[in-house]
Amino acid sequence: MGEKFAADGIDLADRERCRRKLHECLEALRRMLAEKRFDRPRNLMGLEIELNLAGADGLPRMMNSQVLDRIASRDFQTELAQCNLEVNVMPHRLCGRVLDQLAEELRTGLAYADRKAREVAAQIVMIGILPTLTAADLTVASISESDRYVLLNDQMRAARGEDFAIDIQGVEHLLTRSPSIAPEAACTSVQLHLQVTPSRFAAVWNAAQAVAAVQVAVGANAPFVFGREVWRESRPPVFQQSTDTRAPELKAQGVRPRTWFGERWIDSVYDLFEENLRYFPPLLPFCGSQEPLRVLDEGGAPDLAELALHNGTIYRWNRPVYAVADGVAHLRVENRVLPAGPTIADVIANTAFYYGMVRALAEEPRPIWTRLPFAAAAENFDAACKNGIDAALLWPRSGRGGVTEIPAVRLVRQELLPLAAAGLDAWGVEPADRDHYLGIIEARCVRRVNGASWQAAAYHHAVHQGLGRDAALAAMTRRYSELMQTGEPVHTWPVAWAVGRPAVPEERRVAEGA
Numbered sequence: 001m002g003e004k005f006a007a008d009g010i011d012l013a014d015r016e017r018c019r020r021k022l023h024e025c026l027e028a029l030r031r032m033l034a035e036k037r038f039d040r041p042r043n044l045m046g047l048e049i050e051l052n053l054a055g056a057d058g059l060p061r062m063m064n065s066q067v068l069d070r071i072a073s074r075d076f077q078t079e080l081a082q083c084n085l086e087v088n089v090m091p092h093r094l095c096g097r098v099l100d101q102l103a104e105e106l107r108t109g110l111a112y113a114d115r116k117a118r119e120v121a122a123q124i125v126m127i128g129i130l131p132t133l134t135a136a137d138l139t140v141a142s143i144s145e146s147d148r149y150v151l152l153n154d155q156m157r158a159a160r161g162e163d164f165a166i167d168i169q170g171v172e173h174l175l176t177r178s179p180s181i182a183p184e185a186a187c188t189s190v191q192l193h194l195q196v197t198p199s200r201f202a203a204v205w206n207a208a209q210a211v212a213a214v215q216v217a218v219g220a221n222a223p224f225v226f227g228r229e230v231w232r233e234s235r236p237p238v239f240q241q242s243t244d245t246r247a248p249e250l251k252a253q254g255v256r257p258r259t260w261f262g263e264r265w266i267d268s269v270y271d272l273f274e275e276n277l278r279y280f281p282p283l284l285p286f287c288g289s290q291e292p293l294r295v296l297d298e299g300g301a302p303d304l305a306e307l308a309l310h311n312g313t314i315y316r317w318n319r320p321v322y323a324v325a326d327g328v329a330h331l332r333v334e335n336r337v338l339p340a341g342p343t344i345a346d347v348i349a350n351t352a353f354y355y356g357m358v359r360a361l362a363e364e365p366r367p368i369w370t371r372l373p374f375a376a377a378a379e380n381f382d383a384a385c386k387n388g389i390d391a392a393l394l395w396p397r398s399g400r401g402g403v404t405e406i407p408a409v410r411l412v413r414q415e416l417l418p419l420a421a422a423g424l425d426a427w428g429v430e431p432a433d434r435d436h437y438l439g440i441i442e443a444r445c446v447r448r449v450n451g452a453s454w455q456a457a458a459y460h461h462a463v464h465q466g467l468g469r470d471a472a473l474a475a476m477t478r479r480y481s482e483l484m485q486t487g488e489p490v491h492t493w494p495v496a497w498a499v500g501r502p503a504v505p506e507e508r509r510v511a512e513g514a
Helices: 002-008 012-034 064-071 098-118 147-160 182-186 198-219 235-242 248-252 269-279 292-297 305-311 344-362 374-390 408-427 431-447 451-464 469-486
Strands: 044-054 076-078 084-093 123-125 164-169 173-178 189-196 318-325 328-339 392-396 403-407
Touching: 012 269, 012 292, 012 305, 044 098, 044 344, 064 076, 064 084, 064 098, 084 098, 098 123, 098 344, 098 431, 123 469, 164 235, 173 182, 182 235, 189 198, 189 344, 198 269, 198 318, 198 328, 198 344, 198 374, 198 392, 198 408, 198 431, 235 374, 269 305, 269 318, 305 318, 328 344, 344 408, 344 431, 374 392, 374 408, 374 451, 392 408, 403 408, 408 431, 451 469
Parallel strands: none
Antiparallel strands: 044 084, 044 123, 044 189, 076 084, 164 173, 189 328, 318 328, 392 403
């Protein structure tokens, strides 16, 4: 819908019509939930991965349209910046050999895409944030050729009324400003979808929120932003700040950011869509021709297009999704926590860990969200983003009330890996696949190595070999790409290697204050 109407412009009447239509959609959703108008349980999951394009020198390549023309597959799409692609895997049933099937499909698809990218001197890199990206790389000129992206950028800029500020204090301090939302494109992620019935939605979403920090702790893969080493998983603060439409005065008033963790456990999917309308004005106020309440009265499943479009501009780390397939409505939890990469084996291990944990925790007789304060879950998320695999998290005491702080690696090994294994058993996943992929998670915890810790160690190795900042980041990125191609999980990667001569000019400074 955004593509269709982007060229027409927006006036005040559009915004009033959109607000009315959104409330009609919300009422239609309320009725559908009450009347049980949704698909039956299917145990379906889906997977999307955002990718980077880089050259043989490790530097970003702004050429997704050329690469997509060569790939010529609907499985691959544009993303916000011209150095990004996205690959979508068809839905699968969560059972049997699904994990190995996903791995094989990704190996085949990404190998093909990489071959096509190399025809134009680019290659595919799966990583949370490409370490060689600079603030100068991500500008309005680098946004993909799409009316929707351009309009979204214009509306966010207008709502904010000033430059977007990115200010992250981590190992180093990153401070930069941008007149556009383009820095958001630095963040490339894995999105995991799970179709759920309305009666199970709240339990699954709450469980996903509770374990979001654990996902980040073991899966962090974005320690560098615009040449600065900041948080171990820097995507969340970069994404939040580069989409933050609030002026400082609105922040002081407590206005919610459009990228947020949330503030409470829920009782129904309705709670999340109702919050979307209550807290966030529509950025893309377009209305389709369908009348949702009339469609409902006639026995159909309305597309709720306006609600879906609005939902797509509110960036929850676990997002509700409403969709219609084959004339039947369904709901999904979209988990947006994980960074891309480092390898397909790592991605599938993260996938197995998530689906196993969520299944087990959603079905516990004494749910985690009744024992863990929501504020603690939010605090955990920040701690995991900052510290990665070295994070300490708040968790309910076993058999006692209250919470205690526990190292993430101990929590995973002692409590959450057995839960995840039980959850995968409940899905009917093949035991050999279960053990193989959960074994990767355990090995990361034993060695205290994930993508972020490897990147940081490899970068400092390059610096100690005599390279300056920019050359070391480029050398580390090239080495990362080489090891990614082997398919061996990141906890097995050696840190030391023969770095060689600098491949990029040392003058290529990447952030204000460099």
